[in-house]
Amino acid sequence: MQTAVKGATADSEDAVILPIEHDAAIEFREEHRATGTEFWCGSVNGCGRKLFIRIGDDKIPHFYHQGEAESSCRLAQRSRGRHDIEPPIAWAELRRWRVSRGLPEGKVDFIDPLEKHDGRYLHISGPRGTRDTRIVLGDLTIVKVKDDARSPQGREWDWFVHHSNTELRGILDEQGIPYGPIRFSQTKDSAIMQVFLAAADNVGDWGRVSRYEPAPHRPPRPPAPAIPAQAAPRPAPARPSASSRAPVPGSTHERADSLESLRARIARMRGSDDAPTPSRKQAPTTKTPTPGSDGQLPAELAEAMAQLKEALVLGDRRTRARCVRRLRALRRRHRAQLASEDNRTIKALINQASTSI
16 A cells, blocks of 8 residues: 555544655655654545555565454555545545535545446535535546436536546536536645636636635536438449440450451461451360371460450450460470560460459
8 A cells, every 4th residue: 555644543634645765765754753653544445544664675665554454454455556545635625625615524435336447436425405525536437427417416416527537527518517627736745636727718727626616507408419310322233244344445355356366367377268257255166286286386376365365355264364374384385486476475465364363
């Protein structure tokens, strides 16, 4: 534990923080030992028992309970370090603030409902017919506190909310409930509770709680208008198939015509009198010659190129890939027999088909 209250009893309002630096802790201990100061586990968020200072080499300086198990103290079981000084300071400041406004001191209850998050708050309740005070110390808000902020009884309370708790501040703004944003500024061995004092021109500054005057209540904000349901989106028009699309200049259909011209030129190189008739819809029916036979190389290439051209026209990716592999194999096998121009033409065709796969 890093915090305690010092004085004659555990109800003291003088809360202190033990420094964690070794030399500073020794100085703190000697200074208070000379005056006979006693330290207590505060009655607001602790067990109210006496505390002692321990300064060693293995652990950081801390307060501890002597002769009794730490398991019986709720503060020792869920210590939040230096933040444990905030509940006793808030209780002391707001007790004086309530008295200055003609309200009874009341009874304080400290709630720390969350283990891994900071949802701490204090509630000061007075006799029936008097105003209560709710102080939210954590930056997170549990469901009960939210419900209290929206309830009719919550409108009758005085609210103080940590300035970083934007969720609860938003709820109070919606309900038209005034509240004081608070923060804690740590000093050398203690802390000071401050509240934001807003002025009429909406310009303010942080000051002591004793100067805080709650603003008048406002009517709650009207609920936001309901967003009309949107009509279901219209289905997108069906995309035409590849075979039904019109040829586009520079597209696959136009490139296929050039392939037909290449096929005719290769046929003329064989000495054939009749060039094959270009066709876009049907694959050639010529039977594949046996590779390696004399005089059959141009026919193999012509047929492989024609089949690749047909695959480009029909948009068949699987057939296109198979034709590319076959044409590459024939080109490697007979590269020595190909003229330079024919080799470049076949290579260009393969590259064109490969980029479309």
